[in-house]
Amino acid sequence: MKEARAGMGIKARTNAVSWAFIALAVVMICIFYFYPMIQALLMSFQSGTGTNLSYVGTENYTRLFKDATFIAALKNTFIYLIVQVPIMIVLAMFISVLLNDRNLKFKGFFRTAIFLPAVTSLVAYSVIFKYLFGNEGLINTMLLKLHLIADPILWISDPFWAKITIIVAITWRWTGYNMIFYLSALQNIDNSIYEAARIDGASAFRQFTQITMPLLRPIILFTSITSTIGTLQLFDEVMNITKGGPGNATTTLSQYIYNLSFKYTPDFGYAATVSYAVVILIVIFSFLQFKLAGDKNG
Amino acid sequence: MDKLKKFLTYLFLSVAAVVSIFPFLWMISSATNKSVDVTKGKLMPGAFLGENLKKVLDTIDIGPALWNSAKISVTTTIIALLIASLAGYGFEIFRSKAKDRIFSVLLLSMMIPFAAIMVPLYRMFGGISKIIPAIGIDTMTAVILPSVTTAFLIFFFRQNTKMFPKDMLEAGRIDGLNELGIFFRIYVPTMKTTYAAAAIITFMSSWNNYLWPLVVLQSPEKRTIPLLISNLGSSYAPDYGVIMLVILIATLPTAIVFFLMQKHFVAGMTGSVK
Numbered sequence: 288m289k290e291a292r293a294g295m296g297i298k299a300r301t302n303a304v305s306w307a308f309i310a311l312a313v314v315m316i317c318i319f320y321f322y323p324m325i326q327a328l329l330m331s332f333q334s335g336t337g338t339n340l341s342y343v344g345t346e347n348y349t350r351l352f353k354d355a356t357f358i359a360a361l362k363n364t365f366i367y368l369i370v371q372v373p374i375m376i377v378l379a380m381f382i383s384v385l386l387n388d389r390n391l392k393f394k395g396f397f398r399t400a401i402f403l404p405a406v407t408s409l410v411a412y413s414v415i416f417k418y419l420f421g422n423e424g425l426i427n428t429m430l431l432k433l434h435l436i437a438d439p440i441l442w443i444s445d446p447f448w449a450k451i452t453i454i455v456a457i458t459w460r461w462t463g464y465n466m467i468f469y470l471s472a473l474q475n476i477d478n479s480i481y482e483a484a485r486i487d488g489a490s491a492f493r494q495f496t497q498i499t500m501p502l503l504r505p506i507i508l509f510t511s512i513t514s515t516i517g518t519l520q521l522f523d524e525v526m527n528i529t530k531g532g533p534g535n536a537t538t539t540l541s542q543y544i545y546n547l548s549f550k551y552t553p554d555f556g557y558a559a560t561v562s563y564a565v566v567i568l569i570v571i572f573s574f575l576q577f578k579l580a581g582d583k584n585g
Numbered sequence: 586m587d588k589l590k591k592f593l594t595y596l597f598l599s600v601a602a603v604v605s606i607f608p609f610l611w612m613i614s615s616a617t618n619k620s621v622d623v624t625k626g627k628l629m630p631g632a633f634l635g636e637n638l639k640k641v642l643d644t645i646d647i648g649p650a651l652w653n654s655a656k657i658s659v660t661t662t663i664i665a666l667l668i669a670s671l672a673g674y675g676f677e678i679f680r681s682k683a684k685d686r687i688f689s690v691l692l693l694s695m696m697i698p699f700a701a702i703m704v705p706l707y708r709m710f711g712g713i714s715k716i717i718p719a720i721g722i723d724t725m726t727a728v729i730l731p732s733v734t735t736a737f738l739i740f741f742f743r744q745n746t747k748m749f750p751k752d753m754l755e756a757g758r759i760d761g762l763n764e765l766g767i768f769f770r771i772y773v774p775t776m777k778t779t780y781a782a783a784a785i786i787t788f789m790s791s792w793n794n795y796l797w798p799l800v801v802l803q804s805p806e807k808r809t810i811p812l813l814i815s816n817l818g819s820s821y822a823p824d825y826g827v828i829m830l831v832i833l834i835a836t837l838p839t840a841i842v843f844f845l846m847q848k849h850f851v852a853g854m855t856g857s858v859k
Contacts (some may be wrong), residue, residue, distance in 0.1 A: 301679070304764045309677025312668050313687060315734035320694040323705035330705065382601060385594050399847070400602035401607065406843045406850075408793035410811040411832045414818035415608050418623075418825060425611065428626035463605060467851055520698045523795050527815055541700040541796075548704050549800060555704050560703035571695055 324566075330559035340556050345559035357561060360543045363450065364519060367539075371454045372514045376393040378462050383469035384499065398470070405464035413527035416456045417443065420528075446536035449529050453537050456524055461517070465510045472506045473499070505529065508580040515572045519565055540565050609645045612836075615829035618831060623825035625663045645832055649806055650813040655752075657728050657798075658791040664733045665787045666780060672743025674772060678754065688743070699796060706731050709798055723803045731797060732790075738783060745779040746772075782849040789839050810835045 305578050331347055333340035351357050351498045376532040385391070386398055404412065416523030419425050420442035427439040478497070484494050500507075531546075540561060547558035618631035641647055676688050707722075714721025721727060747770065747786045756768040773780070795811040802808060808816070814835060817828045843850055 301764065305675055305679030305681075305684075308679065308764075308768075309672045309684065309687070312734055312739055313691065315668060316691050316694050316736060319706065319731045320697055320702065320736075321710065321733065323702035326698055326705035326708070327701055343676075382598070385598055388594070391594070397598045397602050401598075401605045404605055406789065406839055407836060408795075408811055408814075408839070409695030410793070410795050410815050411836055414614055414814055414828070414832060417818060418823075418828075419608065421731070423624060425626055425628075432626075442789060459604070459608070471851070516696070516698070520700060526795075527818055530819075541698070544700045544703070544778065545796070545800075548707070550705065555708070558704050559701075562698065562704070565698050566696075566701050573696065 324420055327559040327562055330556050333556040333559075334554065335556060336552055336554065343533055343556070346475045347557050350557065351560060351564060356535055356538070356543060357540075357564075360538045360540045361564075363535075363537055364521070364539055366450060367454060367457070367521065368515060368518050372511060372518060373455075375458050375462050375465060375514065376510055378458070379465035379510065380469050380503065380507075382462070383466045383473055386466075386470060387473040392400060396488045398466075401466060402463040404460050404462075405467075407460070409523035410527055412460055413456065413524045416452070416459075416524075420455075441556070444533050446533055449533060449537045453524060453528060456528060457518075457521070460524075461514065465514070468506050468510055472503055476502055477566065504580060510577060512573050512576050515573050515576065516569055519569055519572070610626050612829050612833055615825055616833045618826050620733060620823070620825045620827070623829070627808070633826055634830070637830045639832075640824065640827045641830050645813070645817070645827070645831060646806070646808075647834065648811065650810050651834075653725070653786045653807060654717055654810040654835075656790055657725055658727070658788050659732055661729050661791040662784050662787045664729070665735070665738060666783055668734050669738035670742045670773070670780070671768070672739045672774075673747055674768060676739070677746040677749075680752075688739075690740060691736045693776075695740075702731075702849065703796065704799055706797075710801060719723050722801055723807060725807075727801045728794075728809075732794060738787065741783060742779065745776065749775065781846060782852045785842055785850050788842065792839055 330340065332342055332344060334343040334347060335341055382401060386394055391397075403507055421427075422439050422441060422444065424442070426442065427436075430436045431439065442448050480498055481494055484498060489497065520541050521539040522545065525537050525539050525542050526545075529537040529540050544558050544561050544565075547554050547561065611628070614628060614630045616637060617634040618627055619633050619636075622631060676684055710722050710727045713727075714723075718724075719726070720730075753771050753775065754767055757771045762770060795807075795809060795815065798809050798812055799815070802812065814828075814832055817823070817831060
């Protein structure tokens with residue numbers, strides 16, 4: 288009896304201690320993530336300049352649909368999403384399949400080289416790309432010398448080419464990063480599956496679509512969700528390569544939130560509304576991607 | 586057919602590798618050239634590294650910016666590792682239904698875009714400024730606090746704790762260590778590689794953090810490296826040689842960390858997905 292009570296005492300104490308282990312983290316996440324999220328929700332129904340905010344109902348939300356800059360930023364974000372994310376994912380997958388060949392020489396060199404962009408600071412590489420793609424930058428100089436173009440391409444100041452520049456830049460930065468996930472997944476696939484397929488006479492293409500792709504599905508899901516969330520939050524690159532311009536040709540939702548809060552006359556309420564639009568988009572896209580991957584599994 | 590396939594494989598990988606490395610080579614070579622030569626499209630290294638370095642030291646406050654970034658990144662890394670590993674350990678070792686539920690709620694914070702909480706955080710630190718200016722707007726603490734706890738890192742430690750041999754806990758308890766003693770004397774030394782991987786990812790993301798420092802740091806002498814580079818990059822009459830040298834110097838710490846600890850780095854990235 289005595290023993291049992293002592294045991295319970297220890298258990299209760301361990302229980303309290305066990306909560307102590309996680310307490311700090313929980314408190315910090317609540318203060319610096321969830322509390323601001325609730326604040327932002329409240330602010331999204333308010334309007335005014337600076338800290339003088341008053342409730343305006345859903346006015347901010349209806350304003351979104353008439354706001355040309357918001358629509359432009361939304362459109363740009365979608366273009367980046369639809370064009371850049373698939374290109375990058377396919378490229379990362381393709382490179383990792385090539386690198387996974389056991390007989391490949393210089394594997395380490397290729398892997399390190401292609402991964403290298405992923406260790407650079409977003410600001411640093413953006414500035415380098417801005418100079419490379421300047422009107423008189425190295426890319427134009429080389430293209431002109433090779434007679435591939437007759438006039439310099441306005442990589443930064445033409446609305447169409449500026450988007451291309453951003454897409455090229457992000458693809459350069461993140462392809463190697465995503466490749467690593469595919470590589471580590473490929474290394475876990477048992478080689479005997481492929482041997483069996485070969486004996487059955489399956490072509491390399493069929494091996495890829497019937498074996499590799501299904502096994503990589505969780506990684507495809509993971510990389511497309513993280514890339515989608517990353518694209519919806521795009522800021523550093525546009526800020527440092529094009530400043531969102533020309534006009535609003537490359538601006539993103541995050542940059543618009545920044546401008547609304549810290550560049551123009553601060554309108555924190557409306558900025559919060561725009562940020563909730565981003566949150567809603569992230570939730571919708573993540574849900575869709577999960578759904579898509581789930582259906583394929585079934 | 587096989588030969589052609591082999592040739593195309595090497596060709597494709599070589600092009601990919603060259604495209605990936607080229608901006609680095611151009612940065613290094615430009616850091617040794619005069620600004621005029623960089624604009625003319627000179628690719629080969631020149632003899633102006635010394636002159637560029639002198640200009641960097643004379644005209645740009647790179648020293649203070651490096652020092653600010655170093656202070657912030659190192660402090661963030663130490664605190665982040667402590668908080669996240671305690672929590673990851675707690676969630677895994679002392680599992681319970683309630684804790685699992687809290688854990689899933691914490692994971693939701695990974696979906697929160699920073700831009701969405703940036704304004705409320707700014708107002709929060711604005712309020713703090715009025716009471717305790719030392720940890721309010723324009724301070725190192727304000728940069729560190731919001732980014733020091735991430736659900737990702739807690740998740741990372743929890744995943745790795747699954748591989749921690751549980752009988753070592755019993756051994757520690759029998760030896761009379763209390764729970765915190767077990768954590769610091771047994772868990773931490775055993776999980777060195779996990780800590781190394783976590784340290785690298787945290788240090789790099791802190792060193793490169795841009796948006797929040799841009800919002801919260803206002804005086805020029807508090808600027809971190811990304812803010813300095815961004816500022817130089819938007820100047821109207823850029824001295825390319827000098828700017829490239831600054832970027833090169835700023836990239837060196839992360840590049841060195843990467844090359845020394847490449848294995849840990851990759852483990853840190855992929856460990857959480859497995």
